[in-house]
Amino acid sequence: MRRVVGALAALVLLAAAVLGWLVAREPADGSAEDLSAADSGAAFVASAEVGDEVVAAAEEAAARVYTYSWRTLSDDRAAARQLLVAPVVDRYDRTMAGLAPGARRDHRVVTATVAGSGVVHAATTYARVLVFVNQRTTADDLDEPRTDLDRVLVTLTRVDGLWRVSELDAL
Incomplete structure (x- = not known):
């Protein structure tokens, strides 16, 4: 039990350190609005409405991108692609x-659920959201279902009025 508590405490500290580093980093698009927010050393959210929009978009994208089934690979891929922009x-x-050949061979089903998320930065056209994703995998080659706990930094860009994923970084 102490190992589990110690490991969880280490993960929380690591996530806090990564979040602090991301907030202090210069944004990828280098816009003046984003630079001033990054220079402040604190998370920036343009408005509560923008914050809510980017969290919803990031959570939906993370769940779609990290979920697939051997039976519906084409449909799963098409649904996820709608939320992405090039080069992602x-x-x-x-x-x-x-992944497709192994997924079909082993009858792999991966279901991603969002355990939590937080806005790192949200301007009117650019945002970063840290999303905690749990992936449950079942497959013929697994004795029992496996759960992976992932952290994903989702970078979003507003395209034609919609938030689209412009970067996905697994942490």
């Missing part, structure tokens, strides 16, 4: 192409 969509396509 290209990397996603390559990843799915690599």
Whole structure:
């Protein structure tokens, strides 16, 4: 039990350190609005409405991108691709192409659920959200279902009025 508590405490500290580092980092698009927020050393949220929008978009994207079934690979891929922009969509396509043969062979089903999330930065056209994703995997090659706990930094860009994923970084 002490090992589990120690491991969880270490994960929380690591997540806090990563979050602090991300807040202090210069944004990828280098916009003036984002630079001033990053220079302040604190999380920036343009408004409560923007914060709510980016959290919802990031959570939906993380769940869709990290969920797939051997039976519905094409549909799962199409649903996830709608939430992505280049070059993320290209990397996603390559990843799915690599996963597909094993998924079909082993009858793999991966279900991703969002355990929590938090806004790192949210401007009117650019945002970063840290999403905690639990992936439950069942497959013929597994004796019992496996659960993986992942942290994903989702970078979003507003495209034609909709938030789309412009970067996914597993932490």
